Amino acid sequence: MSFVEAQRIFVTYGDAPILERVDLSVDEGALVTVVGASGCGKSTFLRILLGQERPTAGEIRIDGMPLAGEPDAGRGVVFQKYSVFPHLTVLGNLMLPAEFEGSRFLGRLFGARRQAAREAAEAMMEKIGLAHARDRYPAQLSGGMQQRLAIGQALLKRPRILLLDEPFGALDPGTRRDMQAMLLDLWRETGMTVFMVTHDIQEAFHLGTRLLVFDKIRHDPQFPAAYGATITYDIPLKGRHAPDPGPEDPMTAASPAGILPLAAGQSEIERGDEPDA
Numbered sequence: 001m002s003f004v005e006a007q008r009i010f011v012t013y014g015d016a017p018i019l020e021r022v023d024l025s026v027d028e029g030a031l032v033t034v035v036g037a038s039g040c041g042k043s044t045f046l047r048i049l050l051g052q053e054r055p056t057a058g059e060i061r062i063d064g065m066p067l068a069g070e071p072d073a074g075r076g077v078v079f080q081k082y083s084v085f086p087h088l089t090v091l092g093n094l095m096l097p098a099e100f101e102g103s104r105f106l107g108r109l110f111g112a113r114r115q116a117a118r119e120a121a122e123a124m125m126e127k128i129g130l131a132h133a134r135d136r137y138p139a140q141l142s143g144g145m146q147q148r149l150a151i152g153q154a155l156l157k158r159p160r161i162l163l164l165d166e167p168f169g170a171l172d173p174g175t176r177r178d179m180q181a182m183l184l185d186l187w188r189e190t191g192m193t194v195f196m197v198t199h200d201i202q203e204a205f206h207l208g209t210r211l212l213v214f215d216k217i218r219h220d221p222q223f224p225a226a227y228g229a230t231i232t233y234d235i236p237l238k239g240r241h242a243p244d245p246g247p248e249d250p251m252t253a254a255s256p257a258g259i260l261p262l263a264a265g266q267s268e269i270e271r272g273d274e275p276d277a
């Protein structure tokens with residue numbers, strides 16, 4: 001059994017189907033990039049993986065276990081909009097995960113535990129290149145620095161799965177390249193499984209070991225919202241230890257023979273194959 005298994009996932013909001021029969025098996029340590037048209041349900045799929053939302057039908061298993069009813073420390077998340085705490089410094093933000101974990105009510109640690117949290121935060125600060133900014137508040141950081149901080153904060157909980165929803169979407173191209181390199185370093189070092197939604201196909205090819213394309217396979221021109229999306233392409237890219245191909249040559253990472261168009265056969269959803277729930 002794979003590390004992450006999604007079986008026949010359906011999501012419907014009101015009477016609008018968003019996702020239809022999504023099946024997926026992902027091995028631990030993969031870096032899965034996710035692309036698809038705006039509004040097709042990519043973020044919804046991440047929220048389902050996070051446990052923030054339940055599918056209308058279908059099941060997610062992580063390491064063989066049904067997904068817990070709510071997000072837990074095993075799954076970290078970073079959104080496009082910076083999600084750090086504005087009233088805390090870089091150091092304060094990086095100490096927060098340990099402080100909440102160790103002291104849910106006070107949110108503060110004391111003595112040796114506080115010292116251990118501080119050391120872990122200092123080490124992460126080095127890794128994400130923010131040691132020089134340890135006493136600055138988020139408003140005094142650039143967008144790229146804030147996103148480094150958000151990723152560092154998520155990683156301090158040592159998640160086995162990191163969910164990234166367009167994390168670099170608001171960054172300029174140079175900062176974006178630096179962030180991509182940092183993500184690859186952290187991913188290789190930690191062995192975590194990453195799901196990353198991006199609108200940048202080049203970024204998806206450059207970073208992913210596997211690329212998923214979400215799209216609708218049934219269309220009703222009279223009523224565009226009649227059907228939901230599913231995974232229409234599942235493209236193996238490169239191995240975890242393959243050298244970084246470099247951002248300027250993304251297309252060479254995927255061999256045409258490796259492209260698996262799911263739309264043929266596998267994604268043939270018959271009318272009436274709707275969620276049972």
Ligand SMILES: Nc1ncnc2c1ncn2[C@@H]1O[C@H](COP(=O)(O)OP(=O)(O)OP(=O)(O)O)[C@@H](O)[C@H]1O
Nearest residue numbers: 013014018036037038039040041042043044045197
């Ligand atoms: N809680 C909700 N209630 C009702 N509709 C929702 C809810 N969340 C999302 N939607 C709708 O579901 C659809 C999919 O949204 P989602 O954010 O998952 O798409 P997306 O592919 O991530 O889009 P984008 O690329 O623009 O971020 C959209 O039509 C959105 O309006």
